Amino acid sequence: MSDARLIYLPLGGAGEIGMNMYLYGYGPEGEEEWIIVDTGITFPDMETTPGVDVIMADIDFIQARADRLLGIFITHAHEDHVGALGHLFPKLLAPVYCRKFTGYVARNKMERTGQDPEQVNVVGAWPHQVKLGPFQVGFMPIAHSIPETSALVIDTPAGRVMHTADFKADKSPGVGEPFDPDLIRSIAGDGLQALVCDSTNVFSPAPGRSEADIIGPIRDVMREARGLVVATTFASNIARLRTLAQAATDAGRSVVVLGRAMNFMLEAGHSTGVLDSFPPVVPVEDMHDIPRENLLVLATGSQGERRAASAQLARDSYMGLELKEGDTFLFSSKTIPGNEVSVGRILNQLSEKGVTVIDDSSDRYHVSGHANRPDILQMHDLTNPKIVVPMHGEHRHLSAQAKLATEQGRTAVVAPNGTMVDIGGDAPEIIGYVEAGRTYLDGNQLIGALDGVVRDRIRMALRGTVTVSLILESDGRPVDGAWVESLGIADASHIDGGLDGALEREIDSDLEEANRKTLLSDEALELLVTRACNRICKALAGKKPLVSVMINRLELD
Known part of the structure; x- marks a missing residue:
């Protein structure tokens, strides 16, 4: 089709961090067939969205074209990539494709919202491909902070596109597949038509570190601590959970897991075979029988969530467990921008109890799941794309990666949410804009950001x-x-x-x-x-x- 276009259209995740949803379309104008990459959420705050449960992309554009929507592809099981699936599926009604671990989580999302989990199709890793209309899509394993993250290799009549998803250049991630330059280079061949690339850590000038780099420092904490040790990290980072648990076990501590999210992710890891070993875990009801100095508690709530185990331990107690002077609390995580106040509240509450707090200000106990600037440039070099499209980042992140690409002699385009770009030619062409708003889950109802419900709630709160x-x-x-x-x-x-x-x-x-x-x-x-x-x-x-x-x-x- 000589008049066909290859379209990239972000509805979420481009111009912000979170709520990822990207569309790819191919065909003549008005007749394009579409696929969706990721259906993520972001979280509300009391200042701008009081009472809202979660926030999703506005899907009016693709819902109006649902008869030409061929499939939904999920790159990995983080909430900002899969969290909206069950809520939005009834409006899309397209088959879902992902790998096994992600599928376990995705099916749970579907079940909890009353949708048919059998609509989630588990597929193998590259070189397996799913053929849908003009698209052939494969899942290329790539390292991240959750198992079985995959870049998508999207073959079209206009050429091959690689959508990196979230990635880091880690050859020893602990759990999950490593970053494999040879595989990436072989898939890119003589060069991609377009590379759609993670921008999150573009301002970090040093190469990213490996998960293996923090094993020693975490072992030191477990060995040197004298009282109870509580450690928190992202519940989905089961490689980190294993590192923490193994270090505690080696230091003679028993391990207890507190929090639904962590227990679910460990269950998913065991059930799908990506977590082939984990130290013994003590049932919660038995933890009070173990001397405090012989116990590690893995707790949810690394971002200050008020109802999570970490926040409740800091305020008072959780399931009868109280923190005391001389105990140690380890944050094996970075604070996501926007969560500083809630995390700071926990830090102060722990300080008031006399608890020794170890955060990651020294970069000893956490490594990012996203590629730093040198790693992003390495991805550019490995894939040799005709066009670079930065995604997954605020506007300043997208602009910075585009500048890196142009400095290397490549063509790049900054395309925030709602920007429709034809990436099928020798250079990207912005061909239009669509409304890229937000949808709120408010209780059990989906409402538009402009429906007035939240506006009235804010007015009531202020006046x-x-x-x-x-x-x-x-x-x-x-x-x-x-x-x-x-x-x-x-x-x-x-x-x-x-x-x-x-x-x-x-x-x-x-x-x-x-x-x-x-x-x-x-x-x-x-x-x-x-x-x-x-x-x-x-x-x-x-x-x-x-x-x-x-x-x-x-x-x-």
């Missing part, structure tokens, strides 16, 4: 609310007086009846002076009451609240 109930005769005359309840506004206790009493009196006074036309119009009454509430609340509390007016009119028999 408080006043609810007013009015009962009127059929001719508009008030029956008794207004009833008022305010929430989230400081009470005027120095006034008779407090704030609510002052509001009721002001509304009643305004109703007495209102003309018949106003009293017979619900719209005019709402405006009268709202103005009265704003006037009194501003004078007494310095706030103009969100006002809700309930009008009940009596009818003659």
Whole structure:
């Protein structure tokens, strides 16, 4: 098809870190067939998205073309790549493809949202390929901080594309396949049409370190600690969990795992065969029978999550276990940008208990799962792409990788979320833009970011609310007086009846002076009451609240 285009279109993950979702399309304009790479989530915060459970990409664009959606490919089992699968699947209804470990997690996501887990198809690693329409897609093993991460090799009539997913240049990752330059070079051949590449650590100037580099320092911590040791890391990093557990076992400590996420990931590792060995784990109910100085607790919550085991141990206790002066708490993780406050809260709470805290400010106890700048350049050299498309990073990360590529004489394009790029020619061409918004999971409902639900919630939090109930005769005359309840506004206790009493009196006074036309119009009454509430609340509390007016009119028999 001479008029066919090879399209790259990110809906999430390009211009931000998290919520990854990328589309690839091929065909004539308006007739393209599509595949999705990853269906990830990001997490809300109380400042901008209070009450929201998780955040996903807006899929309106691809949902409108679901009849031409051929499949969904998941590169690995991190939440920012697979977490939205079960929630979005009913709107997409396309088969899902991934490797065995990722499939275990993906099927769990489907089951928990009431979807058919059999829609998740487990496929083998390269050279196996899935053929869907104009696409042939293979899973190339690559190192990351979770097992069986795969770059996707996407063959199209316009050439071969490699979508790296998250990766690091680690030849000794502990669990999972190593970074294999020879395999990458052989797949790239004389050069790729396009390399779509992880940008997360582009500002880190030194080559990335291996998981093997931190085994010694972790052994030292376990050997030198005197009291109870608690260690936290990303629950999905089962290579790290094994390193921590083995170091503790070698130091004569028993191992307990606290937290659903960690236990699930270890179960997934054992069930799929990627975790072929792990030290014995003591049942939680038996941990109180073991002397504190002989115990390691692996706890969830490395990012300060309030309900996770780490936060509960720092605040008070968890399942009867309390931290004491002389215990040690090891953060074998980096704090994700945006989580500094919640992690800092835990650090301070641990300090108040007299617990020795070891964080990773010295870079001794954690290595990143993402490629640093020299490793990104190595990927460019190994694949020799005609076009470099940076992804997985904020805009500054994308721009920095694009600059690296152009400095090496390659062609690159910065394409944040919503940017539609034709990558099938000698140079990338931006051919359009689509709305790349967000979808919120709020309780059990999916809502749009612009639906107003969260906006109203923020307004209530900032300004408080006043609810007013009015009962009127059929001719508009008030029956008794207004009833008022305010929430989230400081009470005027120095006034008779407090704030609510002052509001009721002001509304009643305004109703007495209102003309018949106003009293017979619900719209005019709402405006009268709202103005009265704003006037009194501003004078007494310095706030103009969100006002809700309930009008009940009596009818003659």
